[in-house]
Amino acid sequence: MRTHRHAFPLLAIEFIITAALLSSCAGQPAPPGSPSFSRVVDLGHALSETDPTWSGEKVYSHEIVATFAKDGYSAGKFSTEEHFGTHLDAPAHFAANGVTVDKIPADRLVRPAVVIDVKSAAASNEDYRLTVVDIQQFELAHGQIPEGTVVFVSTGWDERWTDPARYMNVRNGVKHFPGISVEAARLLAGDRKVAGIGIDTASIDYGPSEKFEAHQTTMPLGVYHIENATHLAELPASGFTVVVAPIKIKDGSGGPARVFALLR
Amino acid sequence: MRTHRHAFPLLAIEFIITAALLSSCAGQPAPPGSPSFSRVVDLGHALSETDPTWSGEKVYSHEIVATFAKDGYSAGKFSTEEHFGTHLDAPAHFAANGVTVDKIPADRLVRPAVVIDVKSAAASNEDYRLTVVDIQQFELAHGQIPEGTVVFVSTGWDERWTDPARYMNVRNGVKHFPGISVEAARLLAGDRKVAGIGIDTASIDYGPSEKFEAHQTTMPLGVYHIENATHLAELPASGFTVVVAPIKIKDGSGGPARVFALLR
Secondary structure: OHHHHHHHHHHHHHHHHHHHHHHHHOOOOOOOOOOOOOEEEEOOOOEOOOOOOOOOOOOEEEEEEEOHHHHOOOEEEEEEEOOOOOEEEOHHHOOOOOOOHHHOOHHHOEEEEEEEEOHHHHHHOOOOEEOHHHHHHHHHHHOOOOOOOEEEEEOOHHHHOOOHHHHHOEEOOEEOOOEEOHHHHHHHHHHOOOOEEEEOOOOOOOOOOOOOHHHHHHHHHOOEEEEOOOOHHHOOOOOEEEEEEEOOEOOOOEEEEEEEEEEO | OHHHHHHHHHHHHHHHHHHHHHHHHOOOOOOOOOOOOOEEEEOOOOEOOOOOOOOOOOOEEEEEEEOHHHHOOOEEEEEEEOOOOOEEEOHHHOOOOOOOHHHOOHHHOEEEEEEEEOHHHHHHOOOOEEOHHHHHHHHHHHOOOOOOOEEEEEOOHHHHOOOHHHHHOEEOOEEOOOEEOHHHHHHHHHHOOOOEEEEOOOOOOOOOOOOOHHHHHHHHHOOEEEEOOOOHHHOOOOOEEEEEEEOOEOOOOEEEEEEEEEEO
């Protein structure tokens, strides 16, 4: 009887524990391993021989060396410049002592992220550069950008990606596309201490730049860039996580990168 | 006495509930954008010309084409086979109608993950293959592997990475390293419907395999593989998220991949 007398209360207690766990965690990451996000947005273009390139020359090639039909398996090889397609610039790209792409710590590549939307300004000025005022206005609405954030600048320029001539937009030897100002670069890298800056154009320095002033400002401070990103317009202004995953080239100054936004 | 007799157990139960709640909910959805993990583990090797290759021939090269000291910026280029280094096999690698690497949906690349530890068995048998019993024993301890999981098989083989001859371990023209059995492949891909299978050897098919039976079993079911992974021994058996980020090669059968484990 003693055994039986205790059996039922123990079952009840088990139920209480389970109910307490369920009610307190309802809607939250329930089963272990469940990620606390509901949607993944791929912020990268596929790499293709017809993609825009910085020089206008072909810098990427992909060759299929085995096919399932003929060989029973498929395989290929490719060659590319590091700074092609949706790619990461490691701090070493523009800083004497900057880390190379393989040395960026993994926890600096998985970060909270925000998106500053300058599509409207860029639509009427192809040489638009993100300003300090743009950042201030963003922060008025969304709070100060925390240290270690990845800041994306959404210009809408990625709609030109499939037309390389319009994307690089060269006139009289000068490129024209939006970027960020050196003052904005200084505020983000120096004061806000961001981890990275991403943009949906070919460079965070705007097209006409000759000296890459924004690069020169951010990279000595350990900031990386994501260039030729896409789908930034699908993201919320804040409240999401980004995973930045550049190919891990030993001693590389950068490389093609997968970039995933994890949305709640 | 009766009251006293129950007082201690009730306190103990309260403690259990509180501890359970704390461990299960602590630190979750705090500020928006905060990721629900505390540590990122990089599961990939850096790509280097001295890395092991499948054929034993050189299939990867990296060239520095500009240096900060000489040119004011650093840049390089590289060429590689798709299936080199820590890399992903897309289903197209071994399935007639399998998707190529650029077509794997992003949400299939960010998944709950588990690790099945066969280091002990592999230490005494270099041709060890994960068995159905290994999976059953894992599930007895950790619950059934949910659909869409990425399953890592930890063999400990990655400690040989820096010595390509020991890593590929060829004797009389036959490779020797651990993998997974075709029956285990069938259980994971067919019954458990996993998203991917990762391993810290050169292939999920063990070294002596000639017909790649595990590949032939998983890939027609849409499962991808991560090969030449590392640091699996640092991971818990379950309760974490993995981000699998292969280079996005249009029409590629796979490619070098970053793989990050996000640990709670």
